[in-house]
Amino acid sequence: MRHWLAALALGALVAIPARAQTITGTVRAAEPLGGVTVLVEVNSRRLTTVTTDSNGKFSFALAPGTGRSADVLISFTREGFVPATRLDTPENAAARPLSIVLLPRTGEGAISDDIKKVLGPAVTHVGTGPLMFVPYRLPADAAIGSVGELNQRLRVQLQRLILTHVQLSLPDADARDIVLVQLNVEANDLERLRTYGEFVNALAMVSGLGIADGGTQTIELASSFVIIPRAQQFEPPILTIVDTVPVAGIGRVALDQRMSKEWGRATVIALAVRDLRAAQSLAGSQKRAALEKTQRFLVAELSDDGANDQLSARKLQQLLGQVRRELGQ
Amino acid sequence: MAESKAIESLLQWPADLLDRIVALLSKVGIDLAPLWLQLFLLVLVLALLVPVVKRVRARKKKDRLPLVAAAVLALVSVGVIIGIAENWTTPGRVAGSVAFERPADVRVALLDFRDMTISTGSGQVDSSSGRFALHYSPLMDGRARKLRISAAGCKPLDAALGRAQLRAASEGLWNYQCVTG
Numbered sequence: 001m002r003h004w005l006a007a008l009a010l011g012a013l014v015a016i017p018a019r020a021q022t023i024t025g026t027v028r029a030a031e032p033l034g035g036v037t038v039l040v041e042v043n044s045r046r047l048t049t050v051t052t053d054s055n056g057k058f059s060f061a062l063a064p065g066t067g068r069s070a071d072v073l074i075s076f077t078r079e080g081f082v083p084a085t086r087l088d089t090p091e092n093a094a095a096r097p098l099s100i101v102l103l104p105r106t107g108e109g110a111i112s113d114d115i116k117k118v119l120g121p122a123v124t125h126v127g128t129g130p131l132m133f134v135p136y137r138l139p140a141d142a143a144i145g146s147v148g149e150l151n152q153r154l155r156v157q158l159q160r161l162i163l164t165h166v167q168l169s170l171p172d173a174d175a176r177d178i179v180l181v182q183l184n185v186e187a188n189d190l191e192r193l194r195t196y197g198e199f200v201n202a203l204a205m206v207s208g209l210g211i212a213d214g215g216t217q218t219i220e221l222a223s224s225f226v227i228i229p230r231a232q233q234f235e236p237p238i239l240t241i242v243d244t245v246p247v248a249g250i251g252r253v254a255l256d257q258r259m260s261k262e263w264g265r266a267t268v269i270a271l272a273v274r275d276l277r278a279a280q281s282l283a284g285s286q287k288r289a290a291l292e293k294t295q296r297f298l299v300a301e302l303s304d305d306g307a308n309d310q311l312s313a314r315k316l317q318q319l320l321g322q323v324r325r326e327l328g329q
Numbered sequence: 330m331a332e333s334k335a336i337e338s339l340l341q342w343p344a345d346l347l348d349r350i351v352a353l354l355s356k357v358g359i360d361l362a363p364l365w366l367q368l369f370l371l372v373l374v375l376a377l378l379v380p381v382v383k384r385v386r387a388r389k390k391k392d393r394l395p396l397v398a399a400a401v402l403a404l405v406s407v408g409v410i411i412g413i414a415e416n417w418t419t420p421g422r423v424a425g426s427v428a429f430e431r432p433a434d435v436r437v438a439l440l441d442f443r444d445m446t447i448s449t450g451s452g453q454v455d456s457s458s459g460r461f462a463l464h465y466s467p468l469m470d471g472r473a474r475k476l477r478i479s480a481a482g483c484k485p486l487d488a489a490l491g492r493a494q495l496r497a498a499s500e501g502l503w504n505y506q507c508v509t510g
Contacts, residue, residue, distance in 0.1 A: 043422075044450030044464035071422070071462035075453055083433050087455040087462060139508075186430060189482075 020061040021090050025098030027076055030109060032056030033102060036081075041073040042066055042090075066090050076100050082110070106195045115196075118185055122200045127278055129228070131162070131267065132197060133180040134187050134207035138219070155180050158206060158263060165264020169301045170271065177203055178267060190226055190238055197228040204228055204270045206263070220244045223259070225266045229274040234322055236273055237315045239266050265312045268301045272319055280326070288327065295323045347412055348442045348471070355443065363471040367413050374406040419467035423448075423490065425501040426459045427478055434480040435505065437461050439473040440487065447473060460500075467495075476503065483507035 027036045034054040040047045042062060052058045062072070072093050077083040081102040086093070104110045111119070122132065135151040159180040166173050183200070187193040187207055197205040208223035221243050227236035241262060272294050279290035298320045350370075351363055381402055384394040429435050433456040439448035447470040454461040465473060472495060479485035486505055494501070 039451070041450050044448065044462075046450070071424075071464070073450065073453060073455075073462070075451065083456070085433065085453045085456045087458075087460050137507075 020064045021066065021094040022059060022061045023072070023074070023090075023093045023098065024057070024059040025100060027052050027056045027058065027100045027102060029081065029102050029104060033078065033081075036076050036078045036102065039075045039077070041071075041075075043070050044073070062090050062094075074098070076102060078102060080105055105191055106198075108195075108199060110192070110195050111199055115185055116199075119183065119196060119200050122181060122183055122202075124201045126201050127229075127274055128177075129201040129203045130177055130179045130181050131159075131270075132200060132202040132205050133158070133182045134185060134193065134196070134205060135182060136208045136210055136221070136223075138210040151182075155182060158259060161260040162263050162267050165260055166267050166271070169264075169268050169304065170297045173271065177271065180206065190224060193224065193226050194228065194238075197226060202228045203274065204267065217247045218244050219247055225263055227266060227270040227273060229270060229277055231273050231277045231322070232280060234273060234276070234319060236269065237266070237311055239263075239312060262312060265301060265316065268297065269312065269315055269319060272298055272323075276319070276323060276326070291323055291327050295320065295327065298323060346408070351471075352443060362469050363416070364413070364469045367409050371406060371409045371413075374402055374409065378402045378406065413468070416467045416471060419472055419492075419495055420498045421467055422462060422464055422498065423473060423476065423495065424460070424462040424498075425476075425503060427454050427461065427503050427505050428459055429478075429480065429505040430507070431480065432456045432459045435459070436479050437463060438477045438479075439463050439465050439490075440475040440477055441471055442474045444475070444487075446477075447471075478503060478505045480505070480507060 023040075027033045027038075032052075032054075033056045034052050036052040036056070036058070038050045038052065038058045038060070040049070040060055047063065048060050050058050050060050062070075066072075068089065068091055070090055071087060072090055073085065073087050074093070075083060075085040081104055084100055084102055086098065086100070103112075124130070133155045135148075136154060138147045138150055159178070162180075163175060163178045166178055167175075183196065185196060187196055187205075193205045193207055196202075205226040205228065206223070207226075208221055210219040210221050221241075223241045223243070225239040225241075227238070230236060239262060241259060275290065275294045279287050279294060282290055298316060302316055302320065347363055347367060347370075351366055354366070378399065381394060381399050384392060385396055385399045387393045423439055427435050427437065432454050435454045436452040437448075437454060438446045438452045441447045448463040448465045450464065452461070452463065463476075467473070472492065473490050475487045476490055477485050477487050483505075484507075486503070488503055
């Protein structure tokens with residue numbers, strides 16, 4: 001009799017269909033975030049894709065019979081945010097609602113507390129920020145001696161080149177604005193570079209990376225110059241130079257030829273955007289005087305043959321046009 | 330210890346031979362999953378074995394084949410069966426963690442001996458812990474040889490996966506640093 005009962009109980013257990021586990025959660029940034037794509041894979045096979053509602057909530061069911069030790073990978077993506085991914089077992093994932101925080105790709109929210117601590121001492125008042133130099137990512141295996149030493153040489157060289165150019169256009173420029181202060185942070189992409197620059201109120205961010213060619217003892221340098229201040233109806237450019245320079249001559253002629261004028265002109269644009277923005281917040285004769293000063297040095301920069309770079313020349317023209325419109329010309 | 334290594338290397342030769350045949354065939358444009366090739370070889374060898382055994386045992390001396398021919402065929406078929414059994418019993422899950430400054434950007438994949446991806450899924454890692462779990466079919470695609478770790482703008486890193494490591498199904502930790510170029 002007992003055996004029959006046991007068999008009956010076992011049969012009943014088998015007959016009950018396995019219940020599908022439901023996984024729920026909320027995605028937030030500063031507030032609940034709607035429109036986040038939630039992609040679910042179980043044991044590396046795509047199960048489903050759902051989207052969070054306006055309250056940031058999502059929900060999906062695993063297939064009945066999904067093993068207890070299955071790998072559930074849930075990825076959360078939305079334009080403008082750093083994606084997040086969670087890997088868990090069905091049991092753990094279903095035990096309680098998941099709480100996911102997506103960091104914005106730009107803005108203060110994109111900077112972690114650790115990086116904020118590093119950037120803290122470099123923060124200046126708006127409109128007084130110097131140029132910032134994020135050390136170039138250079139190959140450690142090239143025959144270049146110490147990477148730190150090479151970065152230092154690059155920084156000094158760039159500072160000298162930019163300063164010389166700017167002083168020709170703006171004899172009364174404050175040299176403190178053109179000091180390249182080194183920021184010891186990792187910034188692999190331009191978006192991040194801009195985010196850091198906005199946080200510290202920099203005039204511009206200079207960074208780059210180097211790829212070594214061991215055979216010929218040269219380095220291919222990709223240098224970026226990101227102008228930080230923005231003004232109404234003017235989007236500052238991001239300038240990039242890719243150059244192959246001999247390792248031994250990294251501080252000499254090869255860089256001089258292109259960077260002195262292009263980076264110098266970019267710095268003039270950065271100063272002009274900053275001053276235009278400051279002038280826009282003034283009124284009456286003060287505003288006019290500030291705008292006329294900006295116009296003067298933009299005209300001076302344009303009268304110089306300048307850099308043979310179409311983008312910076314076009315931006316310079318565009319900026320001058322904006323200043324003239326503000327002056328009612 | 331040395332004995333077990335010797336046995337392991339002895340058992341390894343069918344798999345190595347199979348890899349070479351698969352590579353050779355793919356060079357001439359025949360892309361076969363290792364399992365299909367193993368089954369094809371097995372059928373071929375077993376089909377040959379029947380007439381060979383008959384001729385080994387032929388009554389007339391001039392019709393007889395040396396015993397070694399049957400032994401070789403038998404060995405090859407045993408080798409193929411060992412290869413199939415080996416792949417069949419290899420776990421199809423490889424898990425571990427990747428230490429990298431931007432875990433959200435990391436992708437992982439399992440590669441076979443031709444450096445072709447054999448794992449399924451997106452290959453994303455947990456963005457808070459760096460943990461990942463990859464799945465593939467060792468029976469169909471053969472044993473995974475490498476773990477490829479990559480991130481946008483960085484040079485991929487290929488880490489070798491040992492047979493013992495795959496069988497133990499232990500979770501490894503890989504350090505990944507962004508090297509450009």
